[in-house]
Structure formats: structure tokens, C-alpha cells
Amino acid sequence: MHVVMFGDQHVESLGGAQVSMRLQREFLERAGHVVTIVAPAMHRARGTALTPDPAYVDVPSMPITFDREYSLSWPAGRTDRWIDDALAGRPGVDVVHVQSDFWGAFLGHRFAARHDLPIVHTMHNRVDVGIAATAPAPRTVLRALSAWQRRAIGSDTRGSDGWAYLRRFAERSSAVTAPSSHFARRLEENAVVPAHDGTVDVIWNGIHDDLLDEVRTRTPAGSGRRPRLVWLGRMSPEKRLMPFLEALAFARPDADVEIIGGGSQLRAAQRFVTAHGLDAPTGTSVGFAGRLPYAETLRRIHRADAVVQTSIGFETQGMTVFEAASLGTPAVVSDPDIAPELGAGRWDVADASVEALGETLRVAVSDISAASAPVPDEGVAAAFRQSSRTSAMLEVYARIL
Structure with a gap:
């Protein structure tokens, strides 16, 4: 089978969807299938060019971030x-798998329509929440985006909110998948489903089987020192890094805190830490690790005593806490949608306030110090392996073919 995936961003760029697509490609190839990934070409600085990969079709593009x-x-x-x-010299395409929400999705749906191919569309993005968190005039942005979408894929479906936007993709798809039960439920409640079927397939984004085994067996769990918390992700408003730092300044838990990642709020976060004395060697000590390779990030999660998840309403899955649970690390969970699906091994934050998060951090650090932290469900590790996720997706492919 030849599967052509379409993404909004090159899979070697930062992002959870990109990590997932790289894993899907590897495990589909392990199962004997051919994968091509169509995405915008990257524009990295000189000296950091990508090694050519025959699976990548790097579409002419323009950079959009500084x-x-x-x-x-x-x-x-x-x-x-x-x-x-670019695809003419490759094996005949069997399935188009769209894993994007914007220009990559437009291109994928246009390609499938031109060649009369079935489409699986994986919904990675809660579009309305994401735009509301990052755009100064979200309603105007959504209206403009919807108009662009209608022209690009030829839709007559009306509506300009986030659900209408996703619905236009779903009604042209043979199957729709979501990376969590809570997001699948929301999609179905808002009629974001294939035209011929009112259901959304739930297929988690997974973790590399070999890497999971390597980290679990070769990396020591916990630091053996005072409690160590890890926050990781893109430093942008919807991820709520700044409220996390405010909660640390409010609660002052006696712990080492590591911030992994990068983004637009990095400098503001560093200034806040310095201004509030959160960089001292005692008390609450916050350090910035920057962007790390994926394998090293997993090792840091495994060595931590807890992972802190702070976004609310934005995540369609919440990869970090599932990665943590797979590695035996409990989590502080702010999003009430994510908590039930994660199961055991968590501290729930009562509400979106800084004070509630701070109090939960105090409790978590106290439990860790007392060796009474909650233990994640071992079943998550088995269900989160990419091999099992690829098997589930192959069943979807077979069904639509």
C-alpha cells in the first residue's frame, strides 16, 4: 500500500503532529508499506540543511516565522x-492521509479530489481555541480562514466558526480520526464526521516502541534529590507557561523545575523567573533546558518526579502526560478533558486559576517528598506503543479501501 501524508509543516520541524507523522511513517514502512510525506520545504539557516530523504516531497514554500x-x-x-x-514517478497512491488543518489540508484534499482517492483526515488541532489564544481578532481570522478554505477546496458549506471549518474537511473524507476520546466526542457533537458515517475513529498518537523500551530500561527513574518537576512544550499563550510560572511564584514549592522547549514567550518567562527569584539554588529553582532532541526529552521525563501539564481546552490529546505515564512518571493535569482518559497517576487541578495550580503543585511536591505520589497505569504504556497505533490505523485504511 502507498500512503501519501499531507502536513502543514515539514516533519523535521518542531511539533507534536510532526513527531507523530515521523513515527507513523517508520512503523508503516516496518509493516511493508510505502509512505510519502508532502509538506512545505523548510528554510533553516545555512549549515543546518536537512539530509535528503526519498520519502519527503518538499513543496516550494515561504517562511512564516522569524x-x-x-x-x-x-x-x-x-x-x-x-x-x-513530484509523485508521478512513485508507486500508485492508495490512500491520502491528511494530518493538517490549513494549507497542507487544502493541498491534500485537492490532490485526493483530482485523483479520486480515499481520504483519512486526522484532526490534530482544536482550531477555534488555538486561534483565540494566538490571534488578536480571532473571529475575523476565522472568517478569513473559512473564506480561503471554501475557495481552496470548493465548498458551499456555510459557517465561519472553528467547527464549521473542520466540518468542511470531514464531509469530504472517507474517515476521520482523532487522537483522544474527548476530542472525538466533541467532533461528533459538532457534526465533524464523514458524510457517510457519523463516527470518529479514536487512535492515539503513540511513542516509538524501541525508544520507550530503551528509556525505561537504561535511564534511572527519579533524581534521588529533592522533587523535580518538568514542564515541556511550545512557549506560546495557549500552552499557559506564564500562569505556571505565576503559580510557582505563588506557591513556592521546594522543588527543582525544568522548562523544556522554546517559543515566543521564552524571554518573558526568563525575565519573570529572575524578577521573582525563582532561579535561586534553594526553594523553588527554575531552569531552562531549551529545545532538546525527542529521545533526550523522554529521558528527562523519566528522570523527573512529575510532569506538569497546564494548557486547558486546547489539546486534542496532550502527548506529554501520556508519554510521562508510559515512562512511569505521574503528572499534574490542568485540563479536565485529559485527566479521565489518562487514568491513574495524576494530580488534578481544580480550576484554571493560578492559585488552584499553585496549591496542586504544593500537594504534588509534598506527596513526592513523602514517597506517596500516585502511580500511572501500566496499561497506558502498552496502548501508547506506536506499533499498536499503526495496527489500528491500518484497520481504518483497509475499511475505506
Whole structure:
């Protein structure tokens, strides 16, 4: 089987969807299938060019962020022809798997329509919440985005909220998948389902089997020192890094805190830590590790005593806490949608306030110090392995074929 995946961003760029697509590609190839990934070409600085990979179709693009990490490929006739030419010499395509929400999704749906191919669309993004958290005029942005989408994929479906936007993709898809039960439920409640079927398939994003085994067996769990907390992710408003730091300043738990990742709020976060004395060697001590390779990030999670998850309403899965549970590390969970699906091994934050998060951090650090922290469910590790996730996706492919 030849599966062509479409992404909004190159899979070697930062992001949970990109990590998931790389894993899916590897495990589909292990199962004997052919995978091509179509995404905007990257524009990294000189000296950091990517090694050519035959599975990648790097579509002509323009950089859209100052650090040149992310790019945009314009969905129009010239780009369509470029993609058709790039795929012409490859095996015949069986399934188009769209794992994007914007220009990558437009290009994927246009490609499938031109070649009369079935589409699986994985919904990675809660579009309305994400735009509300990052855009100064979210309603205007959604209206403009919806108009762009209708022109790009030829839709007559009305509506300009986030659900209508996702619905236009779903009604053109043979199957829709979501990475969590809570997001699948929301999609179904808002009619974001395939036209012929009113259900959404739940398939978690997974973790590399070999890497999971390597980290669990070769990396010592816990630091053996005072409690160590880890926060990781993109430093942007919807991830709520700043409220986390405010909660630390409020609660002052006696713990080492490691911040992993990068993004637009890095400097503001560093200034806050310095201004509030959170960088001292005693008390609450916060350090910034920067962006780390995925394997090293998992090792840091495994060595930590707890992972802190702070976004609310934005995550369609919440990869970090599932990665933590797979590695035996409990989590402080702010999002009430994520908590039930994660199961055991967590401290729940009562509400979205800084004070509630701070109090939960105090309790977590106290439990860790007393060796009474909750223990994650071992079943999560088995269900989170990429091999099991790929088997589930292959069943979807077979069904639509």
C-alpha cells in the first residue's frame, strides 16, 4: 500500500503532529508499506540543511516565522501541478492521509479530489481555541480562514466558526480520526464526521516502541534529590507557561523545575523567573533546558518526579502526560478533558486559576517528598506503543479501501 501524508509543516520541524507523522511513517514502512510525506520545504539557516530523504516531497514554500522554523505552501494550480509531477514517478497512491488543518489540508484534499482517492483526515488541532489564544481578532481570522478554505477546496458549506471549518474537511473524507476520546466526542457533537458515517475513529498518537523500551530500561527513574518537576512544550499563550510560572511564584514549592522547549514567550518567562527569584539554588529553582532532541526529552521525563501539564481546552490529546505515564512518571493535569482518559497517576487541578495550580503543585511536591505520589497505569504504556497505533490505523485504511 502507498500512503501519501499531507502536513502543514515539514516533519523535521518542531511539533507534536510532526513527531507523530515521523513515527507513523517508520512503523508503516516496518509493516511493508510505502509512505510519502508532502509538506512545505523548510528554510533553516545555512549549515543546518536537512539530509535528503526519498520519502519527503518538499513543496516550494515561504517562511512564516522569524526563526524560519515554519513555512507556508500556497494552495493553487501551480503548486498542485508541482505535487502531481513530484509523485508521478512513485508507486500508485492508495490512500491520502491528511494530518493538517490549513494549507497542507487544502493541498491534500485537492490532490485526493483530482485523483479520486480515499481520504483519512486526522484532526490534530482544536482550531477555534488555538486561534483565540494566538490571534488578536480571532473571529475575523476565522472568517478569513473559512473564506480561503471554501475557495481552496470548493465548498458551499456555510459557517465561519472553528467547527464549521473542520466540518468542511470531514464531509469530504472517507474517515476521520482523532487522537483522544474527548476530542472525538466533541467532533461528533459538532457534526465533524464523514458524510457517510457519523463516527470518529479514536487512535492515539503513540511513542516509538524501541525508544520507550530503551528509556525505561537504561535511564534511572527519579533524581534521588529533592522533587523535580518538568514542564515541556511550545512557549506560546495557549500552552499557559506564564500562569505556571505565576503559580510557582505563588506557591513556592521546594522543588527543582525544568522548562523544556522554546517559543515566543521564552524571554518573558526568563525575565519573570529572575524578577521573582525563582532561579535561586534553594526553594523553588527554575531552569531552562531549551529545545532538546525527542529521545533526550523522554529521558528527562523519566528522570523527573512529575510532569506538569497546564494548557486547558486546547489539546486534542496532550502527548506529554501520556508519554510521562508510559515512562512511569505521574503528572499534574490542568485540563479536565485529559485527566479521565489518562487514568491513574495524576494530580488534578481544580480550576484554571493560578492559585488552584499553585496549591496542586504544593500537594504534588509534598506527596513526592513523602514517597506517596500516585502511580500511572501500566496499561497506558502498552496502548501508547506506536506499533499498536499503526495496527489500528491500518484497520481504518483497509475499511475505506
